[in-house]
Amino acid sequence: MSLPILLLILFAFLLVGLLAWALRTPERPVKPAVDVFEALSRTRHCSRISHVMQALQPQDTEYLRETGQLELMQTLRRQRRRIALNYLDQLQSEFEELLEISRVLAVMSPQVTGMQEMNRWKLGLSFSTNCAVLRWKLRLRLQPFSSFTLLSKMATGIARQLEMATTRIAEAAVRGSEPFPPGNRNIGGP
C-alpha cells in the first residue's frame, strides 16, 4: 500500500476520533450573553499580582537563612511555591474566561475576522502550553525565588494596563447596551 493511500486511511480514522471528541459535553457550561458584560466588568485576579509578588520577596528567605532559621525558611518556600501555583491557576482561569467571552462575542457578531480568531486560538494554545511548563517547573522545585522581584515590577505595569483595558471595554459595553427602537434586536446596532 502506497503512502498517500495510507495517509488517507489514517486521516479517516483521525476524523472518527475527532468526531468522538467534538461530541463530548463541554466541561464548562455555556455562558449566557448577559453574563459576558458582567464578567468583563468583574475585578481580575491578575490585578492583585503585585500583592502576591510582594509576599514572595526573596529577601525574606535570605534573612531567615542568615539568622539560622532554616526550617522556617523551607516552610516559607513551600508556601510560596503553593502560592505561585495557585496564582498560575487563577491566571489560567482568567485567560480561559476571556477566551470564552471572546467566543460568545464572536457568536453574537455579524462579522468575524478569521485572522483575529486564528491569532486568539494560537494565543490560547501558547498560553496553555506555557502554563503547563511553568506548573511543572514549580512542581519540580526549579523555582528561583529571586526572580519574583523582577516579576513584581513588571506586574505592576501590566495590572495598570489591564485596568485601562477593562475601563475601555466597560465604556464600549455601555455604549452598545443603549435602548433600541422596537423590532431592532441588534446590540449596539445603528
Added chain:
Amino acid sequence: MVEPLQLQAAAWALTTTLELALFVQLVRRKLGRTYPLFFAYLLAVILQSIAVALLYRDANLDKMTVWKMAWGTQGMAVIMRSLALVELSRKVLSRYVGIWGLASRVLLCVAAVVLGYDLALSKGQWQWLILNGVRGLELAMAAVIVTILIFARYYRIPVSQLQRALAVGLCLYSSFYVINYSLLEKIVQEYAVLWNFLGIIAFIASLLVWIGAASRYAESEETVPLPAMSPELHGELSSELNTRLYLLNRQLIQLLRLKDRVQ
C-alpha cells in the same frame, strides 16, 4: 453455514426496510419540511436500492453495464448526501452570521483540499478519477462534518440531538466508506463480498442512529440564537479582549523567562 452472498442479500433487505422506517419517521414528525434535502437524500437512497436490485435481477445486461449503472446511482446518492450536508451545516451555523461567514470559507477550503488530494491520486486515469472522486467526496464530507462540530464546540453553538445524529450518521458512513474502499482497492480484492457487506453494516448503523433521533425528535429541540451585535462594537470589544489576552500571555512568558535566566 450461511453463504456470504445470502448474508449480503439479507443485509440489503434489512437496509431497505430501515430506509423505509426512517422515511415513515421523517413523514410522521414532519421533518421532511424542516430538512428537505436530507429527506430528498433518503428518497434517492431508496430509489437507488430499488434500481440496483432491478439491475442485478436482469440477466440480459452485461456485467460492465450493470457495474457502470450501479456506480452511476452511487454517484447520485453521494451528490444528494453532499446537499444534505450543506443543509445540515446551514441549519447548525447560519443563524450566527459572523461565524457562518467564517465557517463557510473554512468548510469550502477543507472540502477542496481533501477532494483535491484524493483526486490527485487518480493520476489522470478516468476510471480511477470517478471512483476516487466518490471517495474524495465522502472523505471531504466527513472532514466537513467534523469541522462543523469542532466549530460548534469551540464557539459553544448549541447543536440539537437530531442534528448531532444526522452528523454522526453521515460522518461514520463516509469515514467507513473511505477506509473500506481504500483497503479494498489495494489489499483485499478477493474479499470484496465481505467488504461490501461491512459497508452495508456501516450504513445500517447510520440508519439506526437517524431513526433513533427522528423518533425522539421534538420541535422544542430547535435552539434560539443569541441576539446579534453591531460589527463596530464587536470589533472594539474583540480587539480589547485580544489585548488583554496578549498581556496575560506576556505575563506568563516573562515568568518562564525569568525562571530560565536564574537556572
